[in-house]
C-alpha cells in the first residue's frame with residue numbers, strides 16, 4: 391500500500407488535502423492524473439447505468455437539503471457509529487472496529503464507555519444560527535433522489551419499473567478515517583434508486599447484482615479479487631430485506647467496495663408521511679395506487695479509483711531493469727498515449743513529433759508530450775502512470791512516415807503508419 395500511496399502522490403494522482411498546512415484528516419485532493427482516472431470511471435458508470443438504458447433518470451440534487459429530509463429518514467437521530475475514548479491518550483476509536491473493546495490499541499490504556507456519535511456534518515443556512523437554520527452536508531446521495539421522485543413522475547410520467555441515478559459528493563464525519571482514500575470524510579458516490587412493484591424485488595435485485603459485477607469488469611478490476619458478502623439480518627438496516635456487500639481484496643484487507651440493498655418502500659413512505667405529499671404510483675391497468683419499493687445499488691467512486699489503482703499496480707523487470715507499472719485498463723487510463731521525439735535536439739524530429747502529437751490530441755483526449763531524458767526513462771515514467779502506448783518519432787518517420795508504437799505491458803514495439811495511428815490507438 392505504501393508503494394501505491396507514494397506513486398499516487400509522486401505522479402500526481404492523489405495528494406493529502408490541505409497538505410501545506412499539515413493536512414486535514416480524511417480529505418484528499420486529486421491531481422491531474424487522478425482527476426482524469428476518476429472522470430473516466432465516472433463516465434463509464436454514467437454511460438452504463440444512465441445513457442445506455444431507457445429506464446433511468448439522471449439527477450444532480452443540491453448537497454444542502456432541508457433538515458426535515460434527515461429527520462424523516464432517521465439520519466438526524468440515528469446516523470451514528472459507536473465511539474469509545476481512551477482514558478490515557480484520549481484517542482478515539484470506532485468500537486465495532488476494535489478486536490478488544492476494553493483496551494486502547496495505541497497505548498494499552500483503558501477505554502471508556504461506548505457512546506453513539508452522529509456522523510453528519512452540521513452547518514447553518516443563512517445569517518442566523520439557531521435550531522431552525524440547521525442543515526447538514528448530505529451523508530449519502532440517495533435522499534436527493536427520493537425527494538425528487540415526484541418531480542420525475544410529474545415531468546416524465548415514467549411507468550414502473552424505472553430508476554433514478556446520481557453521482558455526487560457525500561460527507562461523513564468518520565471517527566477513524568484510514569487506509570488512504572478508502573475511508574474518507576468527503577467522498578463521491580454513484581447511486582441508483584430503482585423503483586419497482588413489490589413482487590419484482592428478487593428479480594431486480596439479481597439484475598443489479600449482475601450489472602454491478604459487469605461494471606467492475608468494465609473498469610478492468612480482476613474478478614479474482616472481488617467477493618460478495620450476504621449481510622446477515624442482524625447487521626442490516628431494519629428496513630432492508632436483503633443486502634449484499636461487494637468486497638474487494640485491498641492490500642489492507644477484504645473490505646466493502648459497493649453495497650446492494652432492497653430498501654422496501656421505507657424512504658418514500660417516510661418522506662410521504664413527513665412532507666404530507668403523496669409519493670405513490672398509479673398502476674393504470676390495475677387501477678391501483680401503491681408506494682413503489684426500491685432496490686439501491688450504491689457505488690463509491692473514490693473506492694473504485696482506489697481498487698483500480700491497487701489492482702493495476704505491479705512490479706516486474708524489463709531489459710534487466712526493475713520497473714513499477716500500472717496495468718490500468720486502457721479505457722480508464724488517464725493518459726492514452728505519449729508522443730516522443732527520439733532526440734530533443736533535432737528540430738526536424740521535434741517538429742514532426744509535435745505535428746503528430748497535435749493531430750492525435752484533436753481526436754483522442756489525454757495524449758501526453760514528453761521529451762525529457764532518454765527513451766528508456768520516458769518509457770518508465772509512462773509505465774508508472776499506466777499509459778498503454780508510447781509513440782516515438784525517429785529518423786525513419788521522416789523517410790517512410792512510420793512511427794514506433796510500444797506496448798506498456800509487453801514492451802513490444804511495432805512500426806505503424808502515421809495515418810493509421812489514431813485508429814490503432816482507438817482500437
Ligand code: ATP
Nearest residue numbers: 564572573574577579646647648649688689690693
Ligand atoms: P462502511 O461499512 O465501509 O462504513 P457503509 O456500509 O456505511 O460503508 P454505505 O452507506 O453503504 O457504506 O455507502 C455506500 C458506498 O459509499 C460504500 O459502499 C462505499 O463505496 C462508499 N463509502 C461509504 N463511506 C465511505 C467513506 N467514508 N469513504 C469513502 N467511500 C465511502
